[in-house]
Amino acid sequence: MRLKSLQIESLGDGGWESPLLEFGYRTTMLFARNGSGKTPVVRALASALGFPNSFRTDILEKCKAVVLRAESEGKPLTICRTIEATNEGFYATIDFDGEQTEHHSQGTFSLALFQLLGxxxxxxxxxxxxxxxxxxxxxxxxxxxxxxxxxxxxxxxxxxxxxxxxxxxxxxxxxxxxxHSYEVKKTLIEERSALEAQTRKIVAAQRVLEYQSRGVDDSDANQAVLQRTAENLTQQIDGLRESVDARGTASSTLTELLRQKDLQIRARQLELFELQNRVAGIETIRAEIDGEVKTLGLNEEARRVFTSFQEICRVPNCGLFLGSTESYGKNLLYLKDQIKDLERNSQRAEIRVEQLEERLEELGAERQTLVDNLESPNTSGVDQLVTAVQALTKQLVGVQGELGRISGLKEERSKLFKLERERDRIQDRIDGLSNTGRAxxxxxxxxxxxxxxxxxxxxxxxxxxxxxxxxxxxxxxxxxxxxxxxxxxxxxxxxxxxxxxxxxxxxxxxxxxxxxxxxxxxxxxxxxxxxxxxxxxxxxxxxxxxxxxxxxxxxxxxxxxxxxHPTGSKDKRWLPSYRGPDKPMYLGKRSDLLAHDEPT
CATH class of the missing domain: 3.40.50.300 (P-loop containing nucleotide triphosphate hydrolases)
Incomplete structure (x- = not known):
């Protein structure tokens, strides 16, 4: 945008005006004594550009408008800003390349001027x-x-x-x-809400995963063992169904099942024994910690008694036992945290103990069924065959159930991984939007x-x-x-x-x-x-x-x-052009316009 000319129009016949003030190609110089009205002219230029009016009462009462002519990309631009009765008013027109718009606020005027300037x-x-x-x-x-x-x-x-x-x-x-982009701020709010929601999903998925993973070995090695076991059990069931010597095959199968059942019972009994010892150990440790908590409480009570003696602490909060008080608080907090951890571990162990006891009862009943079928003289070959097939089928169902739990566990772990990856992406977007300029x-x-x-x-x-x-x-x-x-x-x-x-x-x-x-x-x-x-x-x-x-x-x-300041041929000097009471002025009545040969 190149400035071309500025002119202030008078309000009525007795109002004040300025001549057409042309801008220099390079420099425009206002040179005059104090009180000649230089600043109102400069403020008139700013006013035409959309600046808030800041004129004294005499300007408001005697001037009508400011007209600024300029060029933008070679196209003519004319701005006319009305000088209202008060500085708070705003009315301006913009005529750009033959198209005129009216504006009653700084906001619409500024937007229009910005747009035409690209x-x-x-x-x-x-x-x-x-x-x-x-x-x-x-x-x-x-x-x-x-x-x-x-x-x-x-x-x-x-x-x-x-x-x-x-x-x-x-x-x-x-x-x-x-x-500080408002769009970015709005997007940040949305992304942070999404992050909170995603975090809640992850917490829920972690709880599901923790619940499903209890007592489940989902390692690839264990999964391979279970798959081989399932295949072996399927082959045994098919062999029993196709066997010619039903009694002999069923008897040997029941004997092998009884051996495996005994191994399972011993393994569960060993695990139960270890868990019961752990629970007992936890209770012992908790009793010791409770004793330490009581000791700390007695020490703190003793401290309070000592601080109540004026011979020891002559003023309130003397600070003599400050270290003891801080130590008491830290130690008590530490011990309470330990108790909470022990309670959580004890609860998990007790739940597992109940599960093992129930499982041992089931295994005992299954073992007794096998023994009864092997030792009963009244059991026929068909009965033994049915019992063997039922036992193998139940074992197969258990193995397949374990494989299903492993598959479900891996699926939940995959879901959790995807949720965490999406959370990381949301966090990366937040980090990018939160960048305040360092990058x-x-x-x-x-x-x-x-x-x-x-x-x-x-x-x-x-x-x-x-x-x-x-x-x-x-x-x-x-x-x-x-x-x-x-x-x-x-x-x-x-x-x-x-x-x-x-x-x-x-x-x-x-x-x-x-x-x-x-x-x-x-x-x-x-x-x-x-x-x-x-x-x-x-x-x-x-x-x-x-x-x-x-x-x-x-x-x-x-x-x-x-x-x-010296000016050149392409520059313009704006001098006061109106007769004033004691010196020439930049604004005045048309009748007071000085002739070109009069001194200024």
């Missing part, structure tokens, strides 16, 4: 955590230093309602991703560039009494040898602070102008405190700015009271 404003997060959008009034302070307070900090906006507003506006201006290579590159350029412009202004060790953090806070601008300026504006602010904004503009497609190609400096700056330093600074603007198709607007 900018897509991001959805940001406000200081209250709500959705917020950038306005011209939040972005323009990057390119506009307001008279007075604008020179006391690197960034001063009329309102600060966006989280990390300066950093977000620089990111927006330079086309970088926002630090933002483009922004880090910009910070490095700004650091180098700030040092360069500090040297141009011959900034002294401050370190050139410039650091810029992720929030775009500038520090100089560890000192912030607030510390350097003691909360206000000093000569050093003004130089640093000018250096920072020159650095921002130089970095910004490196991309020819970026639209805001101007810098507005509204009357820096020239009494705080040496004329030679300010002249050198403005000269270097002009060189940079000329090389990058940019414009510089500068107002001055004392320093009369």
């Amino acid at each position: 900018l897509k404003p991001p959805r940001l997060v406000s200081t209250r955590g709500e959705e917020a959008q950038p306005y011209i009034s939040t972005l323009l302070p990057v390119f506009y230093l307001i008279q007075g307070y604008g020179y006391s900090a690197a960034y001063r906006a009329p309102n600060s309602f966006i989280a990390d507003q300066f950093a977000e506006m620089v990111r927006f201006a330079f086309g970088l991703n926002p630090k 933002d290579h483009e922004f880090n590159k910009l910070r490095l560039t700004l650091r180098e350029l700030t040092v360069k412009w500090m040297q141009t202004l011959e900034t002294q009494n401050v370190s050139t060790n410039v650091d810029i953090d992720l929030n775009l806070r500038f520090t100089f040898g560890g000192e912030t601008l607030d510390v350097i300026g003691s909360g206000g504006s000093s000569s050093t602070t003004i130089r640093l602010v000018l250096a920072i904004h020159a650095a921002l503009l130089e970095a910004y102008l490196s991309d020819k497609s970026r639209p805001f190609r101007f810098l507005i400096l509204d009357t820096p405190k020239q009494e705080e700056l040496h004329t030679a330093d300010l002249a050198r600074y403005l000269t270097e700015l002009e060189k940079m603007c000329e090389a990058n198709d940019a414009q510089l607007l500068f107002s001055s009271t004392e320093y009369d």
